[in-house]
Amino acid sequence: MVTTLVRHIGELTTNDPALGDATALGRLRDAALVVDESRVLWVGPDQRAPAADHVRDVAGAAVIPGFVDSHTHLVFAGERSAEFEARMAGRPYDGGGIAATVAATRAASLEDLRAASAQRLDQLRAGGVTTVEVKSGYELSVEGEVRLLGLARELTEEATYLGAHVVPREYEHRRDDYVALAAGAMLDACAPLARWADVFCDRGAFDRDEARTVLDAARRAGLAVRLHANQLADLGAVGLALEFDAASVDHCTHVSDHDVAALGDSSTVVTLLPGAEFCTRSPYPSARRFLRAGATVALATDCNPGTSYVTSMALIIALAVREMELSPDEALWAATRGGARALRREDVGHLGVGARADYVVLDAPRAAHLAYRPGAHLVLETNRAAR
Numbered sequence: 001m002v003t004t005l006v007r008h009i010g011e012l013t014t015n016d017p018a019l020g021d022a023t024a025l026g027r028l029r030d031a032a033l034v035v036d037e038s039r040v041l042w043v044g045p046d047q048r049a050p051a052a053d054h055v056r057d058v059a060g061a062a063v064i065p066g067f068v069d070s071h072t073h074l075v076f077a078g079e080r081s082a083e084f085e086a087r088m089a090g091r092p093y094d095g096g097g098i099a100a101t102v103a104a105t106r107a108a109s110l111e112d113l114r115a116a117s118a119q120r121l122d123q124l125r126a127g128g129v130t131t132v133e134v135k136s137g138y139e140l141s142v143e144g145e146v147r148l149l150g151l152a153r154e155l156t157e158e159a160t161y162l163g164a165h166v167v168p169r170e171y172e173h174r175r176d177d178y179v180a181l182a183a184g185a186m187l188d189a190c191a192p193l194a195r196w197a198d199v200f201c202d203r204g205a206f207d208r209d210e211a212r213t214v215l216d217a218a219r220r221a222g223l224a225v226r227l228h229a230n231q232l233a234d235l236g237a238v239g240l241a242l243e244f245d246a247a248s249v250d251h252c253t254h255v256s257d258h259d260v261a262a263l264g265d266s267s268t269v270v271t272l273l274p275g276a277e278f279c280t281r282s283p284y285p286s287a288r289r290f291l292r293a294g295a296t297v298a299l300a301t302d303c304n305p306g307t308s309y310v311t312s313m314a315l316i317i318a319l320a321v322r323e324m325e326l327s328p329d330e331a332l333w334a335a336t337r338g339g340a341r342a343l344r345r346e347d348v349g350h351l352g353v354g355a356r357a358d359y360v361v362l363d364a365p366r367a368a369h370l371a372y373r374p375g376a377h378l379v380l381e382t383n384r385a386a387r
């Protein structure tokens with residue numbers, strides 16, 4: 001075991017209320033941290049720091065837990081900038097949307113897909129992400145979804161089966177057959193590779209009954225459930241997520257007061273994805289509304305080539321503060337511990353003793369700079385523990 005003392009931390013955010021200022025942020029000033037290759041061993045005031053094998057002096061910088069990006073579609077080929085340009089210019093454009101990415105992904109070699117996905121993961125990491133969820137959903141065939149989940153598994157332990165992303169073109173006139181496939185042979189082939197199952201339950205994707213069919217089968221196959229819900233319309237997806245005790249219900253842009261209250265009484269996390277509203281120039285949901293009801297809120301990038309080609313969690317935090325009524329501290333918590341809750345993980349998203357030694361050194365004296373200086377590259381160093 002090799003230990004490292006990180007010292008002269010100007011502001012340390014631990015997200016452990018037992019530490020520091022006893023808030024949810026568990027914050028300490030003039031602090032130090034001792035880690036080994038995998039875990040946090042000690043947290044406390046700098047002047048009481050124990051000796052370690054190595055010393056890293058961060059000279060007053062802020063240190064935060066690594067970001068937990070609990071919603072991404074990292075494994076895809078191609079790009080859709082023409083669609084984005086048309087949308088921003090208010091021009092009609094039918095480049096196929098998700099179907100265009102499905103076609104590009106199906107046509108890509110395994111090596112090209114692997115390299116493109118790894119490059120996006122590198123970008124996330126450079127921006128401070130240490131845990132990431134990755135979905136399938138861009139091949140929509142049995143062999144294709146298996147291929148994508150195999151690649152997702154190379155990137156993360158948090159791989160999600162999203163065979164029910166949209167109905168592929170070849171099933172356009174027999175969608176029941178596609179739902180049966182996504183809940184049958186495709187699921188059977190994919191389940192051993194995934195921890196989670198997700199469905200895009202929304203206008204233009206799958207309705208509530210179709211989503212229930214897939215989620216029901218996924219649960220029987222041993223997968224835990226999360227759901228794309230209420231991004232474009234309210235099809236009752238939040239109620240469905242609660243029926244399945246989903247770990248997270250993601251987007252939640254159009255949600256009734258009744259569903260907000262129900263989320264507040266549940267253990268299902270509300271994952272907000274402001275990159276999607278930003279990149280589609282759509283109205284943002286209020287995070288405050290969910291917090292007021294007692295719900296847990298997470299923030300994630302939703303990195304995908306159509307509606308949120310975002311690989312910066314700092315940008316997500318800045319947007320959530322500016323547009324979703326979160327304070328900088330609330331947004332930081334949502335992007336770290338909130339993301340961990342959305343993945344039902346207790347070992348990441350915080351820097352309490354025993355947590356994974358996933359921490360980020362900022363080129364700033366306070367974490368609030370993440371929201372205060374949007375667009376600045378403030379991550380000096382991302383430290384990710386050995387897995």
Ligand SMILES: [Zn+2]
Pocket residue numbers: 071072073228302304
């Ligand atoms: Zn998504």
